[in-house]
Amino acid sequence: MENRDNTPNYESDAWHTISELEELLSGLVAALQEDSDVDKRIDNFRFKIGQAAEMVGREPQTIRDCEREGKLPKADLDDHGRRRGYTLAQVNQMRRYFKTTPWRKDGDPPAIVAVQNLKGGVAKTTLACHAAQFFALKGYRTLLVDCDAQGSSTSLFGYNPDFDISGQETVYPYLIGDGKDSLHYAVRKTHFDQLHLIPANLELQSVENAFMGLDSRERLEAFYRLRHGLTELSSSYDIVLLDPPPSANLMMVSVVMAANAVAIPVEPENICLSSTSSFLVILRDMIEASERWGQPLSYSFAKFIFTKVRPTIRRGGEEVDTSQSVLRKAVAEALGHRVFEHALLSSAEFDTATSEFRTIFEHVGHKSKTYQRCFNNLTAVLGELESHIRASWPSHETRLREQGRG
Numbered sequence: 480m481e482n483r484d485n486t487p488n489y490e491s492d493a494w495h496t497i498s499e500l501e502e503l504l505s506g507l508v509a510a511l512q513e514d515s516d517v518d519k520r521i522d523n524f525r526f527k528i529g530q531a532a533e534m535v536g537r538e539p540q541t542i543r544d545c546e547r548e549g550k551l552p553k554a555d556l557d558d559h560g561r562r563r564g565y566t567l568a569q570v571n572q573m574r575r576y577f578k579t580t581p582w583r584k585d586g587d588p589p590a591i592v593a594v595q596n597l598k599g600g601v602a603k604t605t606l607a608c609h610a611a612q613f614f615a616l617k618g619y620r621t622l623l624v625d626c627d628a629q630g631s632s633t634s635l636f637g638y639n640p641d642f643d644i645s646g647q648e649t650v651y652p653y654l655i656g657d658g659k660d661s662l663h664y665a666v667r668k669t670h671f672d673q674l675h676l677i678p679a680n681l682e683l684q685s686v687e688n689a690f691m692g693l694d695s696r697e698r699l700e701a702f703y704r705l706r707h708g709l710t711e712l713s714s715s716y717d718i719v720l721l722d723p724p725p726s727a728n729l730m731m732v733s734v735v736m737a738a739n740a741v742a743i744p745v746e747p748e749n750i751c752l753s754s755t756s757s758f759l760v761i762l763r764d765m766i767e768a769s770e771r772w773g774q775p776l777s778y779s780f781a782k783f784i785f786t787k788v789r790p791t792i793r794r795g796g797e798e799v800d801t802s803q804s805v806l807r808k809a810v811a812e813a814l815g816h817r818v819f820e821h822a823l824l825s826s827a828e829f830d831t832a833t834s835e836f837r838t839i840f841e842h843v844g845h846k847s848k849t850y851q852r853c854f855n856n857l858t859a860v861l862g863e864l865e866s867h868i869r870a871s872w873p874s875h876e877t878r879l880r881e882q883g884r885g
């Protein structure tokens with residue numbers, strides 16, 4: 480049944496029930512996210528001089544001296560004349576002044592890393608977002624591309640994908656060749672200095688239908704569009720992170736074609752290993768197809784990261800075997816260096832952070848032992864990812880070896 484203005488007029492109980500649910504829930508989500516205003520986040524997210532000095536690689540006194548001598552801007556003060564701490568933008572300004580930015584050199588290829596597996600819930604989004612912030616905190620020029628219509632990464636950056644983002648602001652128009660000749664229009668700043676985001680929302684799902692309607696030559700061209708767009712954009716960044724959808728769809732193909740490195744999050748569970756095996760078969764098929772189409776792919780690394788690993792149980796000083804630990808050992812033995820040395824441990828801190836639309840790095844206030852454990856583990860995993868990325872930059876090779884990370 481339709482109204483005079485041609486909008487459908489649905490009358491079924493199911494339609495009314497679901498519409499009502501949708502309205503109530505989206506109102507609630509919007510209210511919950513109100514507290515996560517991006518500008519407020521920038522101003523609240525500050526580093527004490529000791530932390531800033533460590534990030535910059537100089538002594539606090541050197542920073543104070545430079546401020547006094549006018550070589551660096553004066554520190555922000557609060558109403559009581561106390562230092563408010565430094566924003567990440569101010570820390571990066573110091574890095575530029577002291578020439579301690581970790582950027583790649585011009586001849587080093589920008590890293591375009593897909594954090595990919597087929598399965599949902601294996602911490603793809605968690606790793607992609609935390610990696611993006613970790614690299615930005617270290618001073619890398621970073622871009623995070625949300626390629627999942629669910630927009631989970633977009634949410635973690637304080638946006639409500641359905642209210643704040645339109646399909647036109649995602650990769651969608653570029654991917655379907657809708658009059659855009661680059662992806663620049665979709666890039667937005669975040670509350671992390673030098674970390675940019677291309678957001679996603681549900682309309683990204685329409686890419687699937689749009690691709691279906693193409694003839695085989697057009698579809699082939701469409702598969703590589705994300706790659707072309709990101710290759711162009713990546714010249715302004717050190718690291719680009721891709722958060723793909725949890726399905727074997729056309730968006731996933733675009734991500735595989737666009738990446739030059741793959742980090743594969745895997746839960747040490749039998750079901751996840753089987754699904755990862757299917758993912759690798761699809762990936763291999765796509766690499767073969769790409770070669771046939773004259774566009775060979777090249778990955779600087781493709782490695783598993785174990786995620787959501789339950790802490791080791793010890794009894795009388797001895798490690799107790801659990802189904803997870805047995806499986807992890809078997810995989811590590813079979814795959815060797817293709818598995819990250821550090822595994823991402825399971826921690827309730829991730830759920831707490833997600834429920835507050837923030838990450839582990841944005842935690843303010845008292846830092847419990849549990850938090851500190853989670854933070855240390857997370858930074859060890861991401862530090863390893865950083866080493867793999869830097870190993871793909873010829874100009875970083877010597878420094879990596881000197882730091883014992885080569």
Ligand SMILES: Nc1ncnc2c1ncn2[C@@H]1O[C@H](COP(=O)(O)OP(=O)(O)O)[C@@H](O)[C@H]1O
Binds near residue numbers: 599601605606631787
């Ligand atoms: N190491 C972890 N420990 C506990 N929970 C985690 C961990 N990593 C992620 N999670 C939680 O698991 C859920 C799914 O993670 P997510 O990153 O969205 O997975 P994916 O993107 O692969 O679907 C989220 O609620 C997230 O907070």
Ligand SMILES: [Mg+2]
Binds near residue numbers: 603722723
């Ligand atoms: Mg996800």
